[in-house]
Amino acid sequence: MERTFLKVHGSGNTFYLYNTDNENEFNWVELTKWLCQKDNHKGADGLLLVLPSESADAKMRVINADGSEASMCGNGLRCVARFVCENIGKDEAIIETMKADLFVKKETPLFEDIPTYAVEISPVLFSLSSLPMVYGEQTEIRHQVIPEFSSTIPYTAVSVPNPHLIGIVEQEDIENRTHQQNLAQFLNSENEYCLDGVNVSYVYPMKNDTIFVRTFERGVGFTNACGTAMTASALVSRLNGFVEYDVITVFNPGGFVRCEVKILEDEYKLTLIGNATVTASYILDIMDNEFKIVSFDETEEQGQYEKCLEIVKKETASFAS
Numbered sequence: 635m636e637r638t639f640l641k642v643h644g645s646g647n648t649f650y651l652y653n654t655d656n657e658n659e660f661n662w663v664e665l666t667k668w669l670c671q672k673d674n675h676k677g678a679d680g681l682l683l684v685l686p687s688e689s690a691d692a693k694m695r696v697i698n699a700d701g702s703e704a705s706m707c708g709n710g711l712r713c714v715a716r717f718v719c720e721n722i723g724k725d726e727a728i729i730e731t732m733k734a735d736l737f738v739k740k741e742t743p744l745f746e747d748i749p750t751y752a753v754e755i756s757p758v759l760f761s762l763s764s765l766p767m768v769y770g771e772q773t774e775i776r777h778q779v780i781p782e783f784s785s786t787i788p789y790t791a792v793s794v795p796n797p798h799l800i801g802i803v804e805q806e807d808i809e810n811r812t813h814q815q816n817l818a819q820f821l822n823s824e825n826e827y828c829l830d831g832v833n834v835s836y837v838y839p840m841k842n843d844t845i846f847v848r849t850f851e852r853g854v855g856f857t858n859a860c861g862t863a864m865t866a867s868a869l870v871s872r873l874n875g876f877v878e879y880d881v882i883t884v885f886n887p888g889g890f891v892r893c894e895v896k897i898l899e900d901e902y903k904l905t906l907i908g909n910a911t912v913t914a915s916y917i918l919d920i921m922d923n924e925f926k927i928v929s930f931d932e933t934e935e936q937g938q939y940e941k942c943l944e945i946v947k948k949e950t951a952s953f954a955s
């Protein structure tokens with residue numbers, strides 16, 4: 635059977651996007667693993683499924699490159715937001731995700747005429763059980779040195795709602811990603827701390843309203859960006875005084891986003907704003923677990939996006955490889 639898939643990205647975090655009314659149409663795990671192989675049209679970081687919803691304009695499911703399913707994907711939600719808003723002819727919508735129905739809307743472009751969307755990131759929980767994570771008898775890890783991980787880096791564990799471990803680091807741990815890679819690989823294999831794995835981000839505060847974030851994603855590895863991680867990193871940076879404003883620019887290896895962090899009485903209101911770029915449309919032929927790319931058409935949008943990447947490279951050249 636031939637079907638159309640879009641190739642999309644948010645800040646260089648690349649996905650295939652597939653819209654269907656039939657949640658069991660194909661073997662999503664096998665299809666995603668096949669699509670995400672690096673030698674298959676440069677692969678991708680996962681598959682975004684856009685499905686009907688009883689409670690919202692559409693439902694999003696997120697399958698990581700290794701076939702595992704996540705509860706949320708910030709960069710992916712911006713791409714789904716654009717797809718759904720353009721399909722229903724509106725500038726805002728509600729998207730059902732595993733743990734919450736989230737508000738999304740079209741935004742004025744962050745850069746030239748790049749399609750830009752704002753998405754709600756929720757729920758936000760600091761309880762270790764929400765990740766899940768175990769560390770002795772502790773119920774939270776908030777900006778705390780964990781000697782078993784590092785003798786100097788303070789970490790925060792937070793779910794948004796997928797699990798994140800956020801380390802605030804010096805320039806040397808951004809220039810050299812070995813420490814982050816070793817810790818992330820350990821916490822995403824058999825270990826006593828993170829029972830379902832965890833996304834591991836190292837954050838380098840650049841200015842009082844700007845941070846740089848690099849993420850080793852659960853189920854993927856190092857990616858150009860991780861939307862939920864960048865938003866969680868903005869919240870952690872704000873709560874610990876590394877940034878002083880509620881609107882934080884987050885640079886990442888794949889571009890940049892804006893995160894709005896509102897600290898209310900008893901909750902955090904987080905918004906992730908950034909590009910939603912469609913780079914190509916693919917026709918796939920799928921028969922049981924046999925997949926084949928029949929054809930593909932590239933759009934003009936990546937050229938547009940790469941101009942914004944030039945700015946990011948200049949801003950982060952002194953420390954980001």
Ligand SMILES: N[C@H](CCC[C@H](N)C(=O)O)C(=O)O
Pocket residue numbers: 647696698703704705706707708709710796797833851852853854859860861862863
């Ligand atoms: N790897 C993540 C899911 C994708 C999240 C990321 N791509 C984002 O933009 O938030 C996890 O397993 O929790």
